Amino acid sequence: MAIRVKSPGLLTTVQDTGRLGEYAIGMPPSGAMDVFSYQVGNYLVGNEEGAAGLEITYFGPELEFTEDAVVAVTGAQMPPKINGEEAPTWETLSVEAGDVLTFDYLQNGARSYLAVAGGIDVPVFMHSRSTYTLIGLGGHEGRALGEGDELALGEAGDRSDRVGMAVVEQQIPKYSKETELRVIIGLASYRLTEESMEEFLNTTWTVTPDADRVGYRYKGGELGFVEREQPAGAGADQANVVDFGYPVGSIQVPGGVEPIVLMNDAVTGGGYATIGTVISADRDKLAQTKTNDKTRFRSVDLEEALAAREQRRKQMAEIKEALS
Amino acid sequence: MSRGVETELPQARYSYGGDEFVFVELAEAMSLKVNFRAMAITNKLEEERIDGVMDICPSNASYMVRIDPDVLHPDDLISRLKEIDAEAGDIQGFELRTRVVDVPVMMEDPWTHETLMRFRDRHQDPETTDLEYSARINGYDSKEDFIAALLGSPWLVTMIGFVPGLPWCYQLVPPEEQVEVPKYVRPRTYTPERAFGFGGGFAVVYSVEGAGGYQLYGLAPAPVLDVKQELKDFQDSIVFPKPGDVFNYRGIEREEFDEIRGCVEDGTFEYRKKNFVFHPDRALHDPHAYNEEILGVLYGD
Structure with missing residues (x-):
């Protein structure tokens, strides 16, 4: 002991x-x-x-x-x-x-x-x-x-x-009270209307008290889904899909309000439409935000995400080297 | 039987889940055919043991792969997945080496009943029970007929997840016989461990106590998750169900429920199960006849 x-x-x-x-x-x-x-x-x-x-x-x-x-x-x-x-x-x-x-x-x-x-x-x-x-x-x-x-x-x-x-x-x-998180739009993002996707990326979101190791919930905007006849197995709500896997960092929007970013202790799958994923290099930054902090999501492509990952890896290697 | 044969699947959607995941949605709609395809592709990928692949997660009408992008570029994986998809074709002749398992369930048990009554204000129809509501909106004359349909044909485990060990199950019946129910209007904050529930087109057994939004119908006496690995069925994994398992939910009364609970608690419980080579094309062509054969394997000598 x-x-x-x-x-x-x-x-x-x-x-x-x-x-x-x-x-x-x-x-x-x-x-x-x-x-x-x-x-x-x-x-x-x-x-x-x-x-x-x-x-x-x-x-x-x-x-x-x-x-x-x-x-x-x-x-x-x-x-x-x-x-x-x-x-x-x-x-x-x-x-x-x-x-x-x-x-x-x-x-x-x-x-x-x-x-x-x-x-x-x-x-x-x-x-x-x-x-x-x-x-x-x-x-x-x-x-x-x-x-x-x-x-x-x-x-x-x-x-x-x-x-x-x-x-x-x-x-x-x-660490600042205003954070920008880079996301790769995708997964079931086709479920959001074009205007809503624009609004998602243009809104300054506020971290709600629901912010823990399971996930971070945000408020500040309202997003709408493309109306469709719900497919077999999905359930009646427009926010629902046939249950699928959720990547770590994925963003879902139950009911069109309050997007949630899933983190380390989250559920691994479920029936809510996901619209994109926070890139791995920015999860550190997300983990240092708290209730009432402001967050914006910026869309990046895979190349930028991989470059950010590589930059972070290099930075950590440099620090390690300097301390060895 | 032509109405039981499903139409061609649409083009798959390949997508990046950030830099560490590749997500592939094979179809927006659930069907047995699309799940067989997801399993054929993920089984093949598993066999290839590609460097940099960390997790292969088949799901209902889709699948997801976690990778280490420092080792395997997501685009390289996607190229290979498209080739595997083409090789899988229309899954003609695809065989699944699996198990058929007897899963006892006590319907309308006192514990889930107490739970669903406690959260009535979060339900679409607070005046009835989850079973009565589900029977009515699916066009059944009585809840007894509805229960008979759920317990009358076996189910395919089409996905594991949400929490460790929770199996999503899709019934091996033609599309027009599939049951479909909405989830609760607002999720419950409590669900008993081992509750047998239903949401969208899927039956589940909740592996742990916790929040949940599926309609509640009953309780299973045997676990699907055993973190301490005390029961024989859990020696190799803390989780019992595997994608591709065939589960037959068998209705039991209180006496057998208590008996099985006793065996679980003294560590002697073991699921009744048989190894089985499942032929998806037969399940698609004439499910009821094939189900008779499957149940014969499970319960015959």
């Missing part, structure tokens, strides 16, 4: 790169919502890629360390404090047995990540340590952390030489 949870914060879960490759049985990937911040945290503490960390949402926990450890906090600006003393983010820190790590109020972004040298050592379930709370599997007992929980750490050896390493300023993402 190495971390004792004195208070859990609003929603703190164990996450890694996710339970990939199980979509066909209806298992969503789970995993860190902002992969960039999560991975950079692992680089800072010298972990193998894929070591499990904590995803901290909106309001931070109070954690007591029962042995010395090397840690880093990345992602949303929720300033960490060690025994009440403010400590930097995006930088490798050392904590000693008996130290208490707390977090100040959220200043921007939505999710912080705590990486600990050796990784959080919870049992592996279907090749991942990620928590999937809906059916209670993975992570720490299949649920968010609670008061009194105790977490073990993986073997780390001496990593004290890493303390003080930091991500350079230009590489640290800036």
Whole structure:
């Protein structure tokens, strides 16, 4: 045992790169919502890629360390404090047995990540340590952390030489209350009228309180479907289709209002018309938006999506290189 | 039997689901034929073991593939999928190595009844039960006749998902006998685990407790998801149903329900099931005759 949870914060879960490759049985990937911040945290503490960390949402926990450890906090600006003393983010820190790590109020972004040298050592379930709370599997007992929980750490050896390493300023993402997300229009987008598709792309949407690991719901416009005689098996509502698969990041519009972007813990399929998908490189940015933030969706083609993905991959490789 | 033979399928729509998914809608309308085609294509793709393919998800009238675009360009996959589609042709002679499974269900059980009464304000017709409503809008004289139709012919598992292990099932009957019902006006916030429900043209068994919008008809005593993998049928996977399985929903009374629950709880339950080579063209040509044969395989010696 190495971390004792004195208070859990609003929603703190164990996450890694996710339970990939199980979509066909209806298992969503789970995993860190902002992969960039999560991975950079692992680089800072010298972990193998894929070591499990904590995803901290909106309001931070109070954690007591029962042995010395090397840690880093990345992602949303929720300033960490060690025994009440403010400590930097995006930088490798050392904590000693008996130290208490707390977090100040959220200043921007939505999710912080705590990486600990050796990784959080919870049992592996279907090749991942990620928590999937809906059916209670993975992570720490299949649920968010609670008061009194105790977490073990993986073997780390001496990593004290890493303390003080930091991500350079230009590489640290800036989170704003106005975000643009790039989408590839497609899937069942033929169900929306042309005017509605235009409106979807021209509206500044507001993140509603329904914004979590399952998905983000937005308000601010009203979209209409092309009238059709509903095909066999689809059900009567114009928003319904014959149930099909939902990609991670896909956007659906139940009832024509309040588009929803499905995220890491979402359902894998269903009967609502989907109109496009947020590109993988922008899911990190989406994960750092919160209720009342503004979001615009910009249509891009596959080439731009792949270029953005490649740019993000290069940036992460550069950071990793600089920290090795 | 010509009215049972379905018309040609339209041109498939190929689409990118962001940079990590390829989504292929074979038809907007559900039919057995389109699902057989989705299965023929995804089975073939599975056999090819292409580098960069991460998940292959057949669904009702479509399918989806998750890829690692750093390894496999979405356009390269789409080119190959179009070739496989052409090879699959009109699925003449396509065989499906599958299982036929006995799935007991207690219709009008007390638990789903309590649930559907609690959410009456979210239903199209608050004055009746989900079964009475569904029977009426599908032109049945009584709910008993409607239940007899649901339990009278087996079903094809056409998709797994929504949540882990939930099977979508489409009945092996001619198009004019297919049941169709709307989903609730507003979804329920609660559905019991193992509820037997119906929405659009599909029957499902809810694998976990949770929200849901399908009409509720009954409860299955046996699970479709066993996260702890304690039952024999779940040794290889936490999920029992597989796309292409043939499920026969068999009506049971409370006594058998309790008996099966006991076996599930002491870990001795096992589904009655037989291996079976399913011939889609026979199911399309004369479903009722073929169903008799399928049930003979399941329940015969």
